Amino acid sequence: xxxxxxxxxxxxxxxxxYGSEADxxxxxxxxxxxxxxxxxxxxxxAVKGEKVDGHQFIPQVFEKGALAVxxxxxxxxxxxxxxxxxxxxxxxxxxxAYYRRSLDIKVVGITGSVGKTSTKEMIASVLSQxxxxxxxxxxxxxxxxxxxxxxxxxxxxxxxxxEMGISEFGExxxxxxxxxxxxxxxxxxxxxxxxxxxTRDGILxxxxxxFEHLTPEGTAVLNGDDDKLCEKKMVNGKPAVFYGIGKxxxxxxTEQGEKYLAEKEVYATDxxxxxxxxxxxxxxxxxxxxxxxxxxxxxxNVYNALAAVCVAxxxxxxxxxxxxxxxxxxxxGGRSNLIHKGGMTIIDDCYNANPVSMKxxxxxxxxxxxxxxxxxxxxxxxxxxxxxxxxxVGEHFEGKGxxxxxxxxxxxxxxxxxxxxxxxxxxxxxxxxxDELMEELLPYVKSGDTVxxxxxxxxxxxxxxxxxxx
Numbered sequence: 391x392x393x394x395x396x397x398x399x400x401x402x403x404x405x406x407x408y409g410s411e412a413d414x415x416x417x418x419x420x421x422x423x424x425x426x427x428x429x430x431x432x433x434x435x436a437v438k439g440e441k442v443d444g445h446q447f448i449p450q451v452f453e454k455g456a457l458a459v460x461x462x463x464x465x466x467x468x469x470x471x472x473x474x475x476x477x478x479x480x481x482x483x484x485x486x487a488y489y490r491r492s493l494d495i496k497v498v499g500i501t502g503s504v505g506k507t508s509t510k511e512m513i514a515s516v517l518s519q520x521x522x523x524x525x526x527x528x529x530x531x532x533x534x535x536x537x538x539x540x541x542x543x544x545x546x547x548x549x550x551x552x553e554m555g556i557s558e559f560g561e562x563x564x565x566x567x568x569x570x571x572x573x574x575x576x577x578x579x580x581x582x583x584x585x586x587x588x589t590r591d592g593i594l595x596x597x598x599x600x601f602e603h604l605t606p607e608g609t610a611v612l613n614g615d616d617d618k619l620c621e622k623k624m625v626n627g628k629p630a631v632f633y634g635i636g637k638x639x640x641x642x643x644t645e646q647g648e649k650y651l652a653e654k655e656v657y658a659t660d661x662x663x664x665x666x667x668x669x670x671x672x673x674x675x676x677x678x679x680x681x682x683x684x685x686x687x688x689x690x691n692v693y694n695a696l697a698a699v700c701v702a703x704x705x706x707x708x709x710x711x712x713x714x715x716x717x718x719x720x721x722x723g724g725r726s727n728l729i730h731k732g733g734m735t736i737i738d739d740c741y742n743a744n745p746v747s748m749k750x751x752x753x754x755x756x757x758x759x760x761x762x763x764x765x766x767x768x769x770x771x772x773x774x775x776x777x778x779x780x781x782x783v784g785e786h787f788e789g790k791g792x793x794x795x796x797x798x799x800x801x802x803x804x805x806x807x808x809x810x811x812x813x814x815x816x817x818x819x820x821x822x823x824x825d826e827l828m829e830e831l832l833p834y835v836k837s838g839d840t841v842x843x844x845x846x847x848x849x850x851x852x853x854x855x856x857x858x859x860x
Contacts, residue, residue: 409471486537502577516715733837767845784808
């Protein structure tokens with residue numbers, strides 16, 4: 391890893407080095423916190439977790455060929471050099487920020503209330519048509535996952551696409567300081583993490599902390615159809631780049647009255663759903679335009695494609711490369727992932743949920759063929775209005791043609807009651823627990839059904855998907 395000698399690491403972390411002078415000049419080959427991932431020449435960062443203390447694995451990592459260890463403890467007779475620091479987690483963040491700044495690479499940072507991961511996948515798919523791209527894997531988007539992702543950047547990588555997820559004020563400062571993005575994408579300001587951020591204005595404030603850590607020539611790419619983001623027309627003295635559906639600026643109603651949203655540099659027209667196979671659209675960027683079929687259903691994926699085109703435009707891709715990247719994007723497990731099993735189509739969208747993404751998924755289900763069944767669970771971190779927000783999702787069923795709802799969880803009772811009131815066409819089944827739901831659901835579904843499975847991660851609805859796909 392470039393410039394990552396033990397000497398530099400000690401300086402950056404403010405630690406004390408214990409080992410030979412010869413080893414001090416050596417560069418590490420990688421950095422991990424999981425002892426099982428240690429390879430020859432790696433730095434092992436010993437983190438004390440709730441259940442496991444990484445310090446207990448230090449003898450084993452040296453046996454596996456680790457070059458050195460970052461430790462909060464003094465080690466007696468270690469098998470190799472180590473650097474003692476006050477906090478290994480704090481040192482890891484400092485080290486990630488230092489390493490990122492030492493690299494000649496473009497970084498795209500992605501945040502937002504909804505769609506971070508799917509937008510990240512779209513942007514990475516498009517940029518990979520021209521560049522060697524490293525992207526965030528899985529849910530490595532927090533203060534532990536982000537530095538570990540940064541440590542995976544190697545000299546062959548030309549662009550890093552980094553997802554940044556937060557739940558409280560100040561967290562984005564720390565993430566963006568490590569990522570130091572050249573382009574910052576914000577997908578939207580929705581209703582999530584309200585327990586800590588309280589309001590959409592609070593969410594806007596927390597997400598836009600990222601602007602303070604853009605590179606000097608950095609650019610903000612924002613959803614111009616979002617009534618909060620459209621206010622951020624200038625970011626660090628430079629015009630923001632806006633995207634949206636339709637060329638004309640939309641008229642939004644706010645507490646202060648009506649206002650026009652931002653003018654869009656990149657926009658989509660002729661948006662046409664093609665069932666679960668995706669959405670057709672014409673995308674306009676500057677004087678050019680191209681027709682594209684986005685292979686993932688839902689209007690929200692049009693927005694993801696538009697964000698990718700904005701980023702690609704800034705990084706010099708042609709419209710042919712943009713089109714090819716959009717049309718080759720793949721879904722990942724738990725996020726609008728289509729599974730065909732036993733004559734059924736399961737929409738696996740159970741990684742996480744909030745009111746905005748719930749309603750978007752219901753819209754996708756509404757466009758599906760056959761009998762339409764929504765399997766929904768509680769949404770977390772919605773604050774004091776959590777009951778009303780669940781009911782609001784239930785009201786979204788009106789006129790959607792959903793044949794049945796299977797809902798589980800204490801909060802989802804509000805959702806089920808709202809569906810009973812507003813949608814006479816939907817057969818409602820409510821259960822207190824996921825296990826009770828599965829007991830009734832499994833004999834109910836049949837060949838030809840389309841089944842949406844969605845809930846916040848803590849509900850464990852991956853088990854529902856597992857049972858349906860056995």
